[in-house]
Amino acid sequence: MASITLAIDIGGSKVKGCTLNAQGSIVQEYTKMPTPVPATPENLVHTIKELVKEFRYDQVSAGFPGYVRNNIVYTAPNLGSQYWNKIDLAALLTKTLGKPARVVNDADxxxxxxxxxxGFEMMITLGTGFGTSFFLEGKLLPHLEIGQHPCFNNKAYDQYVGQRAYDDLGKKEWNKRLHAVLKILQTTFNYDHLFIGGGLAKKITLELKENMTIVSNIDGIDGGVKLWKQ
Incomplete structure:
Protein backbone atom coordinates (compact mmCIF):
# COMPACT_ATOMS: atom_id res chain seq x y z
CA MET A 1 0.00 0.00 0.00
CA ALA A 2 1.35 3.43 -0.97
CA SER A 3 2.38 5.72 1.88
CA ILE A 4 0.40 8.77 2.91
CA THR A 5 2.59 11.73 3.86
CA LEU A 6 1.67 14.35 6.43
CA ALA A 7 3.15 17.64 5.16
CA ILE A 8 3.62 20.35 7.80
CA ASP A 9 4.49 23.96 6.99
CA ILE A 10 5.78 25.79 10.06
CA GLY A 11 5.62 29.55 9.64
CA GLY A 12 6.28 32.62 11.71
CA SER A 13 2.55 33.20 12.26
CA LYS A 14 0.79 29.94 11.32
CA VAL A 15 1.37 26.19 11.30
CA LYS A 16 -0.36 24.38 8.43
CA GLY A 17 -0.76 20.73 7.59
CA CYS A 18 -2.31 18.42 5.01
CA THR A 19 -1.89 14.83 3.86
CA LEU A 20 -0.69 13.73 0.43
CA ASN A 21 -0.78 10.49 -1.52
CA ALA A 22 2.27 8.98 -3.20
CA GLN A 23 1.66 11.12 -6.31
CA GLY A 24 1.68 14.32 -4.25
CA SER A 25 -2.05 15.01 -4.49
CA ILE A 26 -3.95 16.23 -1.44
CA VAL A 27 -5.85 13.58 0.50
CA GLN A 28 -6.93 15.70 3.48
CA GLU A 29 -7.10 19.45 2.91
CA TYR A 30 -4.92 22.02 4.65
CA THR A 31 -5.83 22.98 8.17
CA LYS A 32 -3.99 25.60 10.19
CA MET A 33 -3.43 26.96 13.68
CA PRO A 34 -1.53 30.01 14.98
CA THR A 35 2.15 29.44 15.66
CA PRO A 36 2.47 29.27 19.46
CA VAL A 37 4.05 32.10 21.41
CA PRO A 38 6.63 31.44 22.65
CA ALA A 39 7.45 28.96 19.88
CA THR A 40 9.45 26.55 22.03
CA PRO A 41 9.99 23.00 20.75
CA GLU A 42 7.49 21.68 23.30
CA ASN A 43 4.82 24.25 22.40
CA LEU A 44 5.31 23.79 18.68
CA VAL A 45 5.10 20.00 18.79
CA HIS A 46 1.98 20.23 20.97
CA THR A 47 0.38 22.57 18.41
CA ILE A 48 1.23 20.18 15.57
CA LYS A 49 -0.24 17.24 17.50
CA GLU A 50 -3.51 19.13 17.95
CA LEU A 51 -3.49 20.30 14.34
CA VAL A 52 -3.26 16.81 12.84
CA LYS A 53 -5.19 14.73 15.38
CA GLU A 54 -7.88 13.84 12.81
CA PHE A 55 -5.40 13.01 10.05
CA ARG A 56 -4.29 9.52 8.99
CA TYR A 57 -0.76 9.14 7.60
CA ASP A 58 2.32 6.91 7.44
CA GLN A 59 5.19 9.41 7.47
CA VAL A 60 5.81 13.07 8.27
CA SER A 61 7.60 15.86 6.36
CA ALA A 62 8.04 19.23 8.04
CA GLY A 63 9.33 22.51 6.64
CA PHE A 64 10.88 24.70 9.35
CA PRO A 65 11.81 28.43 9.12
CA GLY A 66 15.45 28.21 10.17
CA TYR A 67 18.73 26.44 9.63
CA VAL A 68 18.19 22.68 9.49
CA ARG A 69 20.78 19.98 8.81
CA ASN A 70 20.16 16.24 9.07
CA ASN A 71 16.77 16.88 10.70
CA ILE A 72 18.34 19.02 13.45
CA VAL A 73 17.34 22.67 13.89
CA TYR A 74 20.24 25.00 14.69
CA THR A 75 18.60 28.42 14.42
CA ALA A 76 15.12 29.92 14.13
CA PRO A 77 15.48 33.69 13.62
CA ASN A 78 11.74 34.36 13.40
CA LEU A 79 10.64 31.93 16.12
CA GLY A 80 13.37 32.50 18.69
CA SER A 81 16.81 30.98 18.18
CA GLN A 82 17.25 30.82 21.95
CA TYR A 83 14.80 27.90 21.93
CA TRP A 84 16.27 26.12 18.92
CA ASN A 85 19.89 25.21 19.49
CA LYS A 86 20.60 21.77 18.04
CA ILE A 87 17.04 20.53 18.50
CA ASP A 88 16.25 17.22 16.77
CA LEU A 89 12.78 18.18 15.61
CA ALA A 90 12.37 15.01 13.56
CA ALA A 91 12.93 12.90 16.67
CA LEU A 92 10.43 14.99 18.64
CA LEU A 93 7.81 14.62 15.91
CA THR A 94 8.41 10.87 15.63
CA LYS A 95 8.04 10.48 19.40
CA THR A 96 4.90 12.63 19.55
CA LEU A 97 3.12 11.45 16.39
CA GLY A 98 4.34 7.87 16.32
CA LYS A 99 5.46 8.02 12.68
CA PRO A 100 8.86 8.46 11.00
CA ALA A 101 9.60 12.13 10.33
CA ARG A 102 11.97 14.23 8.28
CA VAL A 103 12.59 17.96 8.71
CA VAL A 104 14.15 20.48 6.33
CA ASN A 105 14.09 24.24 5.94
CA ASP A 106 10.69 25.42 4.68
CA ALA A 107 12.16 26.87 1.48
CA ASP A 108 13.88 23.53 0.85
CA GLY A 119 20.51 22.41 -13.99
CA PHE A 120 21.16 24.73 -11.06
CA GLU A 121 17.87 25.98 -9.61
CA MET A 122 17.25 28.38 -6.74
CA MET A 123 14.17 28.97 -4.62
CA ILE A 124 13.49 32.08 -2.55
CA THR A 125 10.57 32.65 -0.20
CA LEU A 126 9.33 36.11 0.71
CA GLY A 127 7.36 36.28 3.93
CA THR A 128 8.15 37.00 7.56
CA GLY A 129 11.76 36.55 6.49
CA PHE A 130 13.73 35.67 3.37
CA GLY A 131 14.25 31.96 2.69
CA THR A 132 16.44 30.23 0.12
CA SER A 133 17.15 26.76 -1.21
CA PHE A 134 19.39 25.38 -3.94
CA PHE A 135 19.15 22.34 -6.23
CA LEU A 136 21.49 20.73 -8.74
CA GLU A 137 19.87 18.37 -11.25
CA GLY A 138 16.97 17.93 -8.83
CA LYS A 139 19.15 17.14 -5.81
CA LEU A 140 18.68 19.30 -2.71
CA LEU A 141 21.97 20.99 -1.79
CA PRO A 142 23.10 21.86 1.76
CA HIS A 143 21.06 24.69 3.20
CA LEU A 144 22.43 28.24 3.48
CA GLU A 145 20.75 30.93 5.59
CA ILE A 146 21.18 33.68 3.00
CA GLY A 147 18.41 35.62 4.73
CA GLN A 148 20.77 36.36 7.62
CA HIS A 149 23.51 37.76 5.35
CA PRO A 150 23.85 41.57 5.06
CA CYS A 151 22.83 43.02 1.71
CA PHE A 152 22.27 46.81 1.98
CA ASN A 153 22.86 49.39 4.72
CA ASN A 154 23.95 46.69 7.18
CA LYS A 155 20.51 45.09 6.88
CA ALA A 156 20.17 41.37 6.26
CA TYR A 157 17.87 40.13 3.51
CA ASP A 158 15.30 39.23 6.19
CA GLN A 159 15.16 42.86 7.27
CA TYR A 160 15.55 44.38 3.82
CA VAL A 161 12.70 42.62 2.00
CA GLY A 162 10.81 40.73 4.72
CA GLN A 163 7.26 41.40 5.90
CA ARG A 164 8.24 44.24 8.22
CA ALA A 165 9.99 46.06 5.37
CA TYR A 166 6.90 45.66 3.19
CA ASP A 167 4.65 47.01 5.95
CA ASP A 168 6.94 50.00 6.51
CA LEU A 169 7.63 50.86 2.86
CA GLY A 170 4.50 49.91 0.96
CA LYS A 171 4.29 47.96 -2.29
CA LYS A 172 6.06 50.39 -4.65
CA GLU A 173 9.20 50.98 -2.57
CA TRP A 174 9.36 47.35 -1.47
CA ASN A 175 9.38 46.25 -5.11
CA LYS A 176 12.30 48.61 -5.76
CA ARG A 177 14.21 46.88 -2.99
CA LEU A 178 13.29 43.46 -4.33
CA HIS A 179 14.53 44.46 -7.79
CA ALA A 180 17.94 45.28 -6.31
CA VAL A 181 17.99 41.98 -4.41
CA LEU A 182 17.15 39.95 -7.52
CA LYS A 183 20.05 41.57 -9.38
CA ILE A 184 22.41 40.54 -6.58
CA LEU A 185 21.13 36.97 -6.56
CA GLN A 186 21.52 36.62 -10.33
CA THR A 187 25.11 37.88 -10.21
CA THR A 188 26.06 35.92 -7.10
CA PHE A 189 24.55 32.52 -7.91
CA ASN A 190 24.16 32.55 -11.70
CA TYR A 191 21.27 30.09 -11.43
CA ASP A 192 19.54 28.54 -14.41
CA HIS A 193 16.12 29.23 -12.93
CA LEU A 194 14.80 31.13 -9.92
CA PHE A 195 11.49 30.26 -8.25
CA ILE A 196 9.87 32.87 -6.00
CA GLY A 197 7.32 31.87 -3.37
CA GLY A 198 6.00 32.91 0.02
CA GLY A 199 3.16 35.16 1.09
CA LEU A 200 4.74 38.33 -0.32
CA ALA A 201 5.30 36.85 -3.78
CA LYS A 202 1.80 37.97 -4.76
CA LYS A 203 2.85 41.57 -4.05
CA ILE A 204 5.46 41.54 -6.82
CA THR A 205 4.79 44.06 -9.59
CA LEU A 206 8.20 43.79 -11.27
CA GLU A 207 8.58 42.46 -14.77
CA LEU A 208 10.57 39.29 -14.17
CA LYS A 209 13.09 37.68 -16.48
CA GLU A 210 12.23 34.52 -18.41
CA ASN A 211 14.20 32.37 -15.96
CA MET A 212 12.19 33.60 -12.95
CA THR A 213 8.85 32.10 -11.92
CA ILE A 214 6.43 33.06 -9.14
CA VAL A 215 4.98 29.98 -7.44
CA SER A 216 2.36 29.33 -4.77
CA ASN A 217 2.33 26.89 -1.87
CA ILE A 218 -0.02 24.72 -3.92
CA ASP A 219 2.55 24.57 -6.75
CA GLY A 220 5.02 23.05 -4.30
CA ILE A 221 2.57 20.93 -2.36
CA ASP A 222 4.25 17.63 -3.24
CA GLY A 223 7.59 18.72 -1.76
CA GLY A 224 6.69 16.75 1.36
CA VAL A 225 6.45 13.55 -0.70
CA LYS A 226 9.61 14.26 -2.68
CA LEU A 227 11.56 14.82 0.54
CA TRP A 228 11.30 11.06 1.18
CA LYS A 229 12.82 10.38 -2.24
CA GLN A 230 15.96 12.46 -1.66
Missing part, protein backbone atom coordinates in the same frame (compact mmCIF):
# COMPACT_ATOMS: atom_id res chain seq x y z
CA UNK A 109 10.57 21.67 1.04
CA UNK A 110 8.70 24.17 -1.14
CA UNK A 111 11.51 24.09 -3.68
CA UNK A 112 11.42 20.30 -3.90
CA UNK A 113 7.85 20.58 -5.10
CA UNK A 114 8.45 23.41 -7.58
CA UNK A 115 11.72 22.76 -9.37
CA UNK A 116 12.02 21.18 -12.81
CA UNK A 117 15.04 19.09 -11.81
CA UNK A 118 17.27 20.53 -14.54
Missing amino acids: MLGLGCIAGK
